[in-house]
Amino acid sequence: MIKASIVSIGNEILSGQTVDTNAAYLSDRLLTICMPVASSYTVADDIDLIVRSLKLAGDEADVVLATGGLGPTDDDLTRQAFAKLLGVQLQLQDDLLQKIQDFFASRNSKMPDKCKIQAHMPAGAKVLANNLGTAPGIITWKDETVFVAMPGVPSEMKQMFEESVLPELKKLTAGQAVVIQKLKCFGTGESNIAELLGNLLERGRNPLINCTAENGTITLHIIATAKDKDKAQQMVENSEKLLRNKLGKLVYGTGEQTLAEVVGKKLIQQKKTIAIVESCTGGNLSKLLTDVPGASQYFSHGWVTYSNSAKTDEVGVPSDLIVEHGAVSSQVAEAMARGALKRARTDFAVSITGIAGPTGGSEQKPVGLVYISVCSDNKCDTERFIFSHGRNSMRCRAAKTALNMLRLRCKFD
Numbered sequence: 001m002i003k004a005s006i007v008s009i010g011n012e013i014l015s016g017q018t019v020d021t022n023a024a025y026l027s028d029r030l031l032t033i034c035m036p037v038a039s040s041y042t043v044a045d046d047i048d049l050i051v052r053s054l055k056l057a058g059d060e061a062d063v064v065l066a067t068g069g070l071g072p073t074d075d076d077l078t079r080q081a082f083a084k085l086l087g088v089q090l091q092l093q094d095d096l097l098q099k100i101q102d103f104f105a106s107r108n109s110k111m112p113d114k115c116k117i118q119a120h121m122p123a124g125a126k127v128l129a130n131n132l133g134t135a136p137g138i139i140t141w142k143d144e145t146v147f148v149a150m151p152g153v154p155s156e157m158k159q160m161f162e163e164s165v166l167p168e169l170k171k172l173t174a175g176q177a178v179v180i181q182k183l184k185c186f187g188t189g190e191s192n193i194a195e196l197l198g199n200l201l202e203r204g205r206n207p208l209i210n211c212t213a214e215n216g217t218i219t220l221h222i223i224a225t226a227k228d229k230d231k232a233q234q235m236v237e238n239s240e241k242l243l244r245n246k247l248g249k250l251v252y253g254t255g256e257q258t259l260a261e262v263v264g265k266k267l268i269q270q271k272k273t274i275a276i277v278e279s280c281t282g283g284n285l286s287k288l289l290t291d292v293p294g295a296s297q298y299f300s301h302g303w304v305t306y307s308n309s310a311k312t313d314e315v316g317v318p319s320d321l322i323v324e325h326g327a328v329s330s331q332v333a334e335a336m337a338r339g340a341l342k343r344a345r346t347d348f349a350v351s352i353t354g355i356a357g358p359t360g361g362s363e364q365k366p367v368g369l370v371y372i373s374v375c376s377d378n379k380c381d382t383e384r385f386i387f388s389h390g391r392n393s394m395r396c397r398a399a400k401t402a403l404n405m406l407r408l409r410c411k412f413d
Helices: 021-031 047-060 078-086 094-105 113-119 154-172 190-201 229-250 259-269 284-290 308-315 319-325 330-344 391-412
Strands: 004-009 037-043 063-067 090-092 120-122 126-128 137-142 145-150 177-185 208-214 217-226 251-254 274-278 299-304 348-354 369-375 380-386
Touching: 004 021, 004 047, 021 037, 021 063, 021 154, 037 047, 047 063, 047 078, 047 145, 063 154, 078 090, 078 120, 078 137, 078 145, 094 113, 113 120, 120 137, 126 154, 137 154, 145 154, 177 229, 190 208, 190 217, 190 229, 217 229, 229 251, 251 259, 259 284, 259 391, 274 284, 274 330, 284 299, 284 391, 299 308, 299 330, 308 319, 308 330, 319 330, 330 348, 330 369, 330 380, 348 391, 369 391, 380 391
Parallel strands: 004 037, 004 063, 063 145, 274 299, 274 348
Antiparallel strands: 090 120, 126 137, 137 145, 177 217, 177 251, 208 217, 348 369, 369 380
């Protein structure tokens, strides 16, 4: 299996001043030609460190793609590092120098002397044209490994990669295929998913199954490699069936599907409508639902009843109920949902009330406590949750949990 490694060069990336979007772009594009990424490095503007990273990357992959450090300033050292890696000198290429001079002349400007360094290439290396800037790229071979250097400017890197690098790399992957499927899960933690799947998450198996988590959503990446796409696709499908059998209703979708999209589709299929009344989430749940195109087919009303008086005035929660049990309680959550259901005249109503923090909690009702209620004419389900990791995370988790409760309710109602 031909694999790649990515080396991102620049102090600005390490300091957090620049977000490395190049690595993500390259990883995604490499998969389109069935070339998985084995490793990724981020390295400072230092010749020795760059060389060391290139060597490490070369030990792990057949193709090494480096971005950054090809400009004209003193901290742009990638071409020098490539020369040191190859054990050669930099050589001035007159045609490159002329091209750079023409670039500035076309803009009625004189080329700064510092830009001359960009016309120097490691001896024996092939030049990659840069049609958007002055920094040409480099492609060379060492010990059967392909080493490529491209500019760090995203637009220049993308143009160079698509026009000059990708066609060369396609030749290397003619006899291999990689197929990836994502299964999206919600309703339990990553550790429990691992327990349920057992040895299916073992490293080294094919298909490989990776697991990532974000705000309660667990994504399982099924990655199959084979000599042809049909074989890899069949391997993925077999693994997906196995995972679905083990995880059951925890799986809500595939690919990039969101909970809101899945819920919206179910509501359309069942010709159902919904109203939302929120307190601590401040409209987040309504936003998730209405972010989906076509939400007007099922989304009817949305209230943000942040204050106690709003709960009473807008959806009819009895004030004595709030006094007796508190605004954050199962009783008030159910009353909110029932009130919304009555006023909106929808098939479903969902309510959320909780303590988002960072203050306002108590021993009996800690920060992160949330009650969610899903009501229809025939029943009302109310559940208690405690979410952690801060205000924003708690609000996001609460909204997504409400969607998941609605998803499961739609499935069986």
